[in-house]
Each structure stands twice: as C-alpha cells, then as structure tokens.
Amino acid sequence: MSELTQLVLGAYESFNRGETEPMLELMHPDIEWIPPPTSVEPRPLRGREAVREYLAPNVFETQTAEPLELIEHGNRLLVVARVRARGRGSGIELDQTAYHILTVEGGQAVRFELHVDRATALAALQDG
Numbered sequence: 038m039s040e041l042t043q044l045v046l047g048a049y050e051s052f053n054r055g056e057t058e059p060m061l062e063l064m065h066p067d068i069e070w071i072p073p074p075t076s077v078e079p080r081p082l083r084g085r086e087a088v089r090e091y092l093a094p095n096v097f098e099t100q101t102a103e104p105l106e107l108i109e110h111g112n113r114l115l116v117v118a119r120v121r122a123r124g125r126g127s128g129i130e131l132d133q134t135a136y137h138i139l140t141v142e143g144g145q146a147v148r149f150e151l152h153v154d155r156a157t158a159l160a161a162l163q164d165g
Contacts, residue, residue, distance in 0.1 A: 041141055042107050045114055053101040057092050061085055065145040073135075073151045088149075097122040102135065108162065114139045115162045117155070138162055 038046075044063065051059035070082040070091065082088055099122060106117035116137040123130050136158030140148040152158035 039109060041109060041112070041114055044141075044144065045107070045116065045139060046104060049102060049104050049116070049118070053103060057089070060092070061089055063146050064088060064149070065142070065147045068146055069148045071148070071150040073153045075153055076151070097131075098125040098128075099123045102137070105134070108159075110162050110165070112141050113162055113165050114141065115158055117158075138165065140165060 048060040048063040051057075064085050066085050067083065068085055068088060070088050072079050072081070072091075078091065082091055100120070101122075102116075102118040102120050104116050104118050106115075108115040108117075116139065118135050118137060119132070120135045121130070121132050133153075134155075136152040136155060138148075138150040138152070138158060138161055139146045150158075150161060152161060
C-alpha cells in the first residue's frame with residue numbers, strides 16, 4: 038500500500054469515527070472542493086474552512102464514507118466509498134456509492150472531486 042493510500046485511508050477512518058480534523062488536515066488550506074451536481078450545495082468551495090462548514094453536521098445528523106476500493110493514478114487517488122447518512126430531523130437514511138477523487142501535492146489534497154457515477158469518475162481520474 039502506497040504512502041498516499043495510507044494517508045487517505047487514515048483520514049477516512051477518522052472521519053468515520055466522527056473526527057473531522059484528520060480529514061481537514063489532509064487538505065491544503067486553499068483546497069478546491071467540487072461537490073457533485075446532485076448535492077444540496079452544488080457550488081464549488083475554496084479553502085479548508087469552507088470545507089469544514091460543508092462537513093459540519095447540519096442537514097445530516099450522521100455521515101460516514103467507507104472506502105471500498107482505491108485506484109491510484111499518479112498523484113490522484115479515486116476512492117470508491119459507501120456513503121451513509123441520516124437526515125437531521127427527518128431521520129431519512131441515505132446509503133449509496135460515491136466516487137471521490139483527491140489530487141495530492143506535497144502530502145495534502147489540493148483538489149477533492151465528488152462524483153455519483155463510476156464511469157464519470159474513472160474518466161475524470163484519467164483526464165486529471
């Protein structure tokens with residue numbers, strides 16, 4: 038397992054325990070965060086603090102992202118993850134596969150793209 042994969046898996050493990058700081062520390066202070074077009078908040082974000090607000094429990098009472106598969110392509114990593122969340126107030130549960138592409142430079146993610154379709158994510162990984 039590469040150093041990049043170990044670094045990213047550790048951040049996901051912490052996030053799934055409810056600890057967002059290790060995931061945020063993985064991110065460059067000026068990270069570009071690209072949500073999927075289906076997101077409640079689909080506009081791109083810039084910066085670690087904007088991502089902190091995005092990840093804070095608001096719409097969802099709980100949320101996890103369990104890595105199922107990792108594909109490295111140079112300094113980019115595709116994380117195929119099972120995402121689970123429960124709506125705050127509504128209790129509605131979400132359980133779906135998501136595709137996260139991280140571009141890492143100097144040990145920090147400078148870009149984080151979220152996709153809902155495997156083919157689109159694989160194409161983006163190759164094109165990056």
